[in-house]
Amino acid sequence: MAFLPHLESVVTQVDGAIACSVMGFDGIAVETFQAPQSADLAQQIELNSAWVEYGNALSQLKTGADLLKAGTIAEVSINTEKLVTLMRMVTPEYFVVLALKPEGNYGKGRYVLRITAPKLKAELT
Amino acid sequence: MAFLPHLESVVTQVDGAIACSVMGFDGIAVETFQAPQSADLAQQIELNSAWVEYGNALSQLKTGADLLKAGTIAEVSINTEKLVTLMRMVTPEYFVVLALKPEGNYGKGRYVLRITAPKLKAELT
Numbered sequence: 001m002a003f004l005p006h007l008e009s010v011v012t013q014v015d016g017a018i019a020c021s022v023m024g025f026d027g028i029a030v031e032t033f034q035a036p037q038s039a040d041l042a043q044q045i046e047l048n049s050a051w052v053e054y055g056n057a058l059s060q061l062k063t064g065a066d067l068l069k070a071g072t073i074a075e076v077s078i079n080t081e082k083l084v085t086l087m088r089m090v091t092p093e094y095f096v097v098l099a100l101k102p103e104g105n106y107g108k109g110r111y112v113l114r115i116t117a118p119k120l121k122a123e124l125t
Numbered sequence: 126m127a128f129l130p131h132l133e134s135v136v137t138q139v140d141g142a143i144a145c146s147v148m149g150f151d152g153i154a155v156e157t158f159q160a161p162q163s164a165d166l167a168q169q170i171e172l173n174s175a176w177v178e179y180g181n182a183l184s185q186l187k188t189g190a191d192l193l194k195a196g197t198i199a200e201v202s203i204n205t206e207k208l209v210t211l212m213r214m215v216t217p218e219y220f221v222v223l224a225l226k227p228e229g230n231y232g233k234g235r236y237v238l239r240i241t242a243p244k245l246k247a248e249l250t
Contacts, residue, residue, distance in 0.1 A: 050195040057189065061182040061203065070175040071205030078186065080196030107232060 001123050007033035010096075010112050016104020018042055018083075021097050022090065022120055025059040027052045030094065038101075045082055047099055054078050058087055058095065075110070088113040090120045126248050131241055132158035135221075138237050141229020143167055143208075146222050147215065147245055150184040152177045155219065163226075170207055172224055179203050183212055183220060200235070213238040215245045 003022050011017040011033050019042055021032040029051070034042060042048075054076075062073050078085045084100040086109050096117055098109050128147050136142040136158050144167055146157040154176070159167060167173075187198050203210045209225040211234050221242055223234050 044194070045196075046194040050190070050193050053189050053193060054186075057182060057186040060185065061179075064178050064182065065175070065203075065205075068175050068178060068205075069169070069171040071170075071207040073203060073205055075202075075204040077200075077202040078190075078198060079200040080190075080193075080198055082196040106235075110231075 003031040003120060003123055004033055006116055006119050006123070007031060007096075010098060010116055011035050013112050014098065014100065014105055014109045016084075016101040017109070018099040018101060019047060020099075021051065022094055023051065023055055023097055024094055025055065025062075027055050041101070042099070047083075050083065050085065051097055051099075054085055054087065055095070055097070062089075075113070077106075077110075084109075086110060086113055088117050090117050091124055094120075094124060096120055128156040128245060128248055129158055131244050131248070132156060132221075135223060135237050135241055136160050139223065139225065139230055139234045141226040142234070143224040143226060144172060145224075146176065147219055147249075148176065148180055148222055149219055150180065150187075152180050166226070167224070172208075175208065175210065176222055176224075179210055179212065180220070180222070187214075200238070202231075202235075209234075211235060211238055213242050215242050216249055219245075219249060221245055 007020040010020040018038040019034040022030040076087045086098045089095050132145040135145040143163040144159040147155040201212045211223045
């Protein structure tokens, strides 16, 4: 279960990345890589509290949307003026979450999560 | 309250747009513009059911996230293999939602919703 190199790779590839984490739907982070230069910002916006709240919403959404004809949820993004958050399903129990500054590279973030999710899944199984 | 020209403008500007709607957090659509060529697709994926479910999630998320230091929610995106959905707050009671095909222009969709939300807000007040 070597998650950290994958998470570090996400953060270093995406401009404006604050931190990337593998989380369970119980709200507990399995592993996190934080951009060293963004530690103050993460503390200031209470990143962990936001992630627990968002993960909880994602969990409810996943359950509620399972029966929709539009298909199962693959990716959710929640954005405020201070924080952009991208989440992508890894397995039914785990997801990967990436926090960006609002001016960060959103498109690159989506792309990198999409290619990283299968690698994280391989580590989980 | 002339919403329709704004909604039509969103759908025509964004490649792959299926429909755009102003919705209340009670899950009721105030007004909707649907791309004429996408009526079959919207029916097939039961777009309205998805929107009610997503709007419900957005409502819960908005309430839960109000006290977070990361700031209030401005924009949420929920994506499946069949459907991309962008939602943006208009007022505390209403939001605008745009459904796209997965191959649609996501970045343009985000941009157009951002500039359209204030116009819709002006119609609501």
